[in-house]
Amino acid sequence: MYVWQKIDSKDHSAFLSKLGLDTARKDNLISALSAAEKQVKAVIDTPLMLTLFVSVYTDVAIIPSTIPEFFEKIFHVLAETHDGTKGLFVREKITGLTHGDIREVFSCISYVSKEKLNKSNLTDDEFEDCAIEAKKITGINVNPKTLKTELVETICLLAKDGIYTSYIHNSIQDFYVAYFIKSQNDVDFIKGFYESMHEVDVASYTKWQEAIKF
Known part of the structure; x- marks a missing residue:
């Protein structure tokens, strides 16, 4: 994945399909993204950021209303429990830190x-x-x-x-x-x-x- 390759709304459907999402889940995520606040949409401009949005929305089923809230949820999903695209699993910390x-x-x-x-x-x-x-x-x-x-x-x-x-x-x-x-x-x-x-x-x-x- 090229982290800094820019994408916009017209790319969302094809990219979500590449993640292996079924039609119903993909349409639900596109609707959720469309309903997101403008400031949140503005940072979902790369494939990786869209993938993280998928993980956050799958985890909490709530659209973050602000960028700080979105980034807080990203950390929770990535650091603690699971990746919404792969299902529940525990992430082990190689540093041993909390x-x-x-x-x-x-x-x-x-x-x-x-x-x-x-x-x-x-x-x-x-x-x-x-x-x-x-x-x-x-x-x-x-x-x-x-x-x-x-x-x-x-x-x-x-x-x-x-x-x-x-x-x-x-x-x-x-x-x-x-x-x-x-x-x-x-x-x-x-x-x-x-x-x-x-x-x-x-x-x-x-x-x-x-x-x-x-």
């Missing part, structure tokens, strides 16, 4: 990679540097290489793209940047972050503008 720890360290990596590199596609060395920094910040001990494998092969929020490891959608990085910031209990950190946005140049402000929408 899904809460994985979410915490992943959100920290998202913040560090945005803050230090302002990019969503990372070389092996860049990912390792971000993961090491995330370990220091969160106190969660995990091997960077094992973590990367977990995020690519089990959690599936990152994907290999040639020499890079990339977020499957730029908005996922922004969402988890926001998740990290909101989860901080350090008042000085939060105050410093928002104050810095009034002091930096336009280019620096731009890198945070999508994250703060969450």
